[in-house]
Amino acid sequence: MYTVTTLSAFLLVIFSTCQFVSGIAINKRIAVPAGYVAPPYYPTPHGGWISDWSESYRKASLLVSNLTLAEKTNITAGSGIFMGRCVGNTGSALRAGIPQLCLQDGPLGVRNTDHNTAFPAGITVGATWDKDLMHRRGVALGEEFRGKGVNVYLGPSVGPLGRKPRGGRNWEGFGADPVLQAFGGSLTIEGVQSVGVIATIKHLIANEQEMYRMYSLVQPGISSNLDDRTLHELYLWPFAEGVRSGVGAVMMAYNAVNGSANSQNSYIINGLLKDELGFQGFVMSDWLAQISGVASALSGLDMSMPGDVHTIPLLGNSYWMYEQTRSVLNGSLPLDRLNDAVTRILATWFQLGQDQNYPPPNFDTNTQDAEGPLYPGALVSPSGVVNQFVDVQGTHAEVAREIARDAVTLLKNSNNALPLKPNATLKVFGTDAEKNPDGINSCSDQGCNKGTLGMGWGSGSARYPFMDSPIDALNARGASYQFFNTDSFPSNSDPSANDTALVFVTADSGENYITVEGNPGDRTSANLNLWHNCDKLIQDVAAKYSNVIVIIHTVGPVLMEAWIDLPSVKAVLVAHLPGQEAGNSLAQVLFGDVSPSGHLPYTIPTSESNYPASVSLVNFEVGQPQDTFSEGLYIDYRHFNKENITPRYAFGHGLGYTTFSFSNASITSITPLTATPPTRPAKGETPAYSTSIPPASEAYWPDNFNRIWRYLYSWLEKSDADAAAAVANTSAKYPYPDGYSNEQKPGPAAGGAQGGNPALFDTAYDVSVTVTNTGTVSGRAVAQLYVQFPPGITFDTPIIQLRDFEKTDVLEAGASQVLSLRVTRKDLSVWDVVSQNWVVPDVAGDYGVWIGGASDTLGLRCGTQTGSCEEGVASPV
Structure with a gap:
């Protein structure tokens, strides 16, 4: 039997060898096809410029201003796989009253615990086409995660979108359409966060199959290559709606996009998510998806999960934690970027009210036993009570x-x-x-x-x-x-x-x-x-x-x-x-x-x-x-x-078991259209901090600290910290990526608020329709609204695209209900890759607004040009 010492030495030799092999494998690339690019976008936009978040950022900045370097880096990374009760456990700053945060799967219920509800999967929720049920499930999920002491709910999933019918995780999302996904995701977020739990929309982005998605010892993760318009109109759409709903966290996908790994893709994180969509929360890696240290931080990653390196975890190695501390001391990672990451995490904590009477974890995802090791990933761990078997089911079965x-x-x-x-x-x-x-x-x-x-x-x-x-x-x-x-x-x-x-x-x-x-x-x-x-x-x-x-x-x-x-x-x-x-x-x-x-x-x-x-x-x-x-x-x-x-x-x-008719529709213009949205609002103020590299003493190990081997810590030995600080005073410079800048941008025209330019979500048209139960038994109907773009425009568009839906109450035979739907400016826009903005391709054109019970049974058409609706017309498909 191996002793701790001999096993450690053996594992370290294997790890070193695998790191060498891994480097060879990851550096061997197949060229991304011409035209698919991941342009650089730097620096990471500061958070806090949205008024809805300003008070949370004010509170967070007061804390961050008084944290040491090691405390900051401790908050931005996990303590290691299997190194705590939850699937992800951040470091803490107890001196400042900041506990470890518990991050836990999954989208349909609290994973690997007891006395919880196993809710229907996302695809089942999507099949209800019921916005109220989507929200109520979110509230119930939030209550269960809070009841178990989980700070961060790792859901909902809106990526994969379902592009590949055989994709392994399509069922975690709500359907193969961006609007259906968007409503499912945003209403889940609003429900979960209504009870103070941080929701995590995932996986950003274009993670459409399971095989070969991960960077490994054998090969880099699969590269999803897609053009800018497709990215915006399909795959980014539900994420934009989730950000608009105020989601607290975003999880990056394992795969690459246009050759750049999502966890360090500056265009996706900095450019699209944090600038164009105005995301104010924090960005985490998927588990072991982070493949670099400074590069991922510069690209906008705020939290490393579970903290270990992606190649061989459980050896106490990390791209961040102590390495991030070193990177700040030696001048590689600007303190400004670390401060923003920490502020984003703590602002989200404040935004959801978790600084007040939030319960600690009362379960252990690693065991069903009442007692067990506190750090199961360690060779030697203290033990204690790890499961209190708290029943959080309430009436959620209903x-x-x-x-x-x-x-x-x-x-x-x-x-x-x-x-x-x-x-x-x-x-x-x-x-x-x-x-x-x-x-x-x-x-x-x-x-x-x-x-x-x-x-x-x-x-x-x-x-x-x-x-x-x-x-x-x-x-x-x-x-x-x-x-x-x-x-x-x-x-x-x-x-x-x-x-x-x-x-x-x-x-x-x-x-x-x-x-x-x-x-x-x-x-x-x-x-x-x-x-x-x-x-x-x-x-x-x-x-x-x-x-x-x-x-x-x-x-x-x-x-x-x-x-x-x-x-x-x-x-x-x-x-x-x-x-x-x-x-x-x-x-x-x-x-x-x-x-x-x-x-x-x-x-x-x-x-x-x-x-x-x-x-x-x-x-x-x-x-x-x-x-x-x-x-x-x-x-x-x-x-x-x-x-x-x-x-x-x-x-x-x-x-x-009954039938329905759709009749007496009307369409009313609400907001006049223009070719491009009105000018976006300017960014508000963001927290400001000193950018001076802190003294090395802020990274020294505390005296008489009892270390757990394999646990990830943010401190350095005094000699290491001093050596790193000395490097900052030399001519050695970190090789910053092409396009790197530390000058904050005003933001793109398509941005301006959470989810993008707020004018995109203005209602352009209100639509009402009367749904009548024409059968003999009671039942419920779904009114599905699809938009057809005018003929003759210069943009190629699908014949019809879902834009809204509503479900009736239970209607008795012969009964009717008037449903209200809406069409927004964004619903009538396309993404123009030249101007990098949403444009209405034909302001005066006649957009067809089709309503029916399925995508192939649309017999009611309203025209935006005529302002009238017709029944019994031939379906467009």
Whole structure:
């Protein structure tokens, strides 16, 4: 058995060797295609110039002015992987009353803890098309994270956007459209932060597949290559809305953009996020995504998570902490940049009121035991109570169940096969109908597809407090059923003419550190097919039963052509990823307690060949893999419409047990349009500090300090600190990147407030529409609003683009409700890469404002030029 000393020496030798190999690998590059550039943008804009944040920055600046150098660097980095109760733990400055901050996954619930709610996944929330539910889930998430003592909620996810249908983490977001993502993300942020928890919008940006996303010993992370217009109009759009909602933190993605790693991409962080979008909070790396020290700081990174180097963690090595202290002392890193990073973190802490009565962590993400090591990543660690098992669930199961129910999407319902009769005789097939027989939390981070699929796998998962499975729901209803817990058709099912067969099938995906059934995060083995050969299960059931209902729990689109048109397949429901509330929520729809009201948050194709080749997964390359977004704006329904491809089911599609009409629409001009927005507001004042390098003594180790090996600290040995300070007085200079400057900019024309120029969000047109339940049972409808740009403009634009949506209350048969929607200046603009601003391409042109229940059933058109609306017109697609 290794002793601590010999193991340490061994690991250090391995680390040194791997660092050398890593350097070789990372420096070997494949050229980014011509035209895709990551221009330099320096310096990092100071935070604090937005009036909504000025008081928080004032408070933060008072603290920062009195912190030592080591205290500042301690706040900007994590203490190391597995070095605390939370997945991320910053350093502290206890002398100034600043505690460690606890950062914790994930988007659908508090990860790796107990007595929490496992909420439906983001893709399920998107399928509700319900803004109120989006916000209520955010509030409930915030209450649970606060109740567990988490300062920073690592969600919501709006990137990946869903460009690649087989992308592993699409399910963490809200759908394959920037506006649907934007509402889901911003309303989640507003809900979470309403209870004082810092939300983190992620992953900035263009992180559209799992494989090869990370910089490693073997190769650099994949480079997502995309043009400036596509970046603004698709991928940046939901982040802009999140910043506009006041989000406190932004997490950078692992991958590169146009050849520059996101964690040190000055154009993305400094230029787009902090200057153009006016982001006032702090920017963190994803876990082990930081690949440099000074370079990442200069590019705008404010917090390193979890603090270790990206190559081999857990050896006490860091790009920041003590190295950042050294970098300031030797003059490499301007103190101005460190001061701004610390101020941003503390201002966010104040902005969310966490300086007043905020609870400390009461759980440990590393163990379910009551007692254990305080620093599990250390070879030798003190122990103590690490889990208090605080119940934070409250009544949150109710909102979770409501989301799961209202997301259920009815795709097909021949001969009114649904709803089921109360006395129906059911035969139930498929392992997805019942809980994982090994235990609902038997697979770490849900890294398996056994039993009812409630969420994908990875850091975006959570532990189930319980799982209400479909079988549980049938039992609770006293339904007459026989269950065959297999994904192969059994020989003993004894079909009867009066039977209704329910077939439960799945498609799963997740994060790339876990491979499940040959799928390394992305769906590579399964592609877009159902898992466990369930296409054949459906076919076999349909061959024996005349009334078959297919229920799909899935992370995204699945191919249905092998069985969708079989005469016996009467109905198809997509239940998405319902979390813990998979059973009763579905049963309420199956048995007609409620009419299904979910709508697809993505397109379902007839074949993978329906998609452009550029959205396929990128495979291994020696050097940096290149993923070029050559399809531009044309992803998902935008692509299908452009190429005149009829999908199996269109984006926004969803049936109910009743029908609705859209009528009596009106459009009213609110803010007159101009070709470009009014001049942006000027930046306000920001905190000012001394820029003199502090004395080396501010970095000396405290006397009699008990160090934990592998724990990351910000102090230096006296000799190291003195040596670094001496360098600052020599002619040696840090090789600053091309384009580097320390002179603050007034900001681009497209900026001016959180989210961009505030005039972009002015309402250009108010639109109202009357929705009437024309069927025989009660139900809810979604009014989807799409914009069509005028013909003849010089910009190529998709035929239609989603811009707003609203969902009705439950309407009784014959009842109506007037819904109000809006179209903003930005909704009618395109990004002009020449002027670097949003422009309305034809101020006097007739923009078509289309309203309907799905992207392919738009029969009501309002014209901005005529100011009138018409019903019964031919859909534009």
